[in-house]
Amino acid sequence: MDFEYSPKVQELVLQVRQFIDTEIIPNEETCYKQLAENRWRTPPILEQLKAKAKAQGLWNFFLPVSYGEYSGGLTNLEYAPLAEEMGRVHWASEVFNCSAPDTGNMEVLAKYGNEEQKKQWLEPLLEGTIRSAFAMTEPKVASSDATNIETSIVRDGDDYVINGHKFYISGACREECEILIVMGKSDADNPNRYLQQSMILVPTHTPGVDIVRPMTVFGYDDAPEGHAEVIFDNVRVPATNMLLGEGRGFEIAQGRLGPGRIHHCMRSVGAAQRALEMMCERANSRVAFGQPLSKNQSVREDIALSACQIEQARLLTLKAAQKMDTEGNKAAKDIIAMIKIVAPNMALDVIDRTIQIYGGAGVSQDTVLAHMFAVQRILRLADGPDQVHMMQLGRNLAKSYE
Incomplete structure (x- = not known):
């Protein structure tokens, strides 16, 4: 297994990371303020950021190369680090036209839609106009x-x-x-x-x-x-x-949910990574009982364990993406199930530790942590609950040893 990113992907990761750090994170508060004015319309700042990203070619990364003219030109493995970066902010993926449920719906239309359906619905979705x-x-x-x-x-x-x-x-x-x-x-x-x-x-x-x-x-x-x-x-x-x-319909659902599940997992790794960074920043800056929190053994253990869990989930995600690319979604179903079980639970663990280190601020509206936790918790249900994935994975593994 070779998870080294090509020069092209390394450059894209840097571009996406810079865009998120300089354009998206500084505008998080603006976005939420504009949402308060109109809850169900895309905030103007989000539309502005989408136009900037599109102008820079940071657009539609998610479609595999096999979809031809509609493709962002990346494999699942190449897309993984980009989705991880987008996972740092709940709505960042939309800025690059890579957000659910549109990604899954565009994949469905690209793979199963007829030419008329693609013209009417896929093209405006790819343009980000609907x-x-x-x-x-x-x-x-x-x-x-x-x-x-x-x-x-x-x-x-x-x-x-x-x-x-x-x-x-x-x-x-x-x-x-x-x-x-x-x-x-x-x-x-x-x-x-x-x-x-x-x-x-x-x-x-x-x-x-x-x-x-x-x-x-x-x-x-x-x-x-x-x-x-x-x-x-x-x-x-x-x-x-x-x-x-x-x-x-069932055939389409299975074709849609495989890529969608791993996209969620990629973003979960990114959310956990941001939480870890916040944990470290808080541990270094917050003083309790006469010393920074980072001097406490329990805090250091929380940081270390979180880093271990993130890297484990990241590697499993990359392995699943690579298998999807090389052997197809059906052949990768077991490892997709594994990462769908592992990634949201990992992110919940890391975010929970970060909340604990932030104290009251961690569950307040003054940090993103509470919302991050809620988003990751629903992912244990979305695209199939943990129990279903474990039931099917356990069945397949047991059968392989008959």
């Missing part, structure tokens, strides 16, 4: 088992009619969200549970689409994208909005 959401999770069923999904997609002449109830639909609250990729059942009686589902494109402003409310995560609404509760009440869209074909 936003999107992925509507899968439902409140009334255990959505960790995607075959439970109850939303119905029924053919009616030249249209499909959609009825269902979704929640935690990230991105759907934003005013700029123009398109939803909706997963539902088009053949609920199919004896093969994995052929019952389909995915269909639903423009956000279609009659019958009701964005009910933003769901919160530990009290955070994550504006401006939000995590919406959405009702689909006799929503009618053209049959041409179907992705790939009826019964292909």
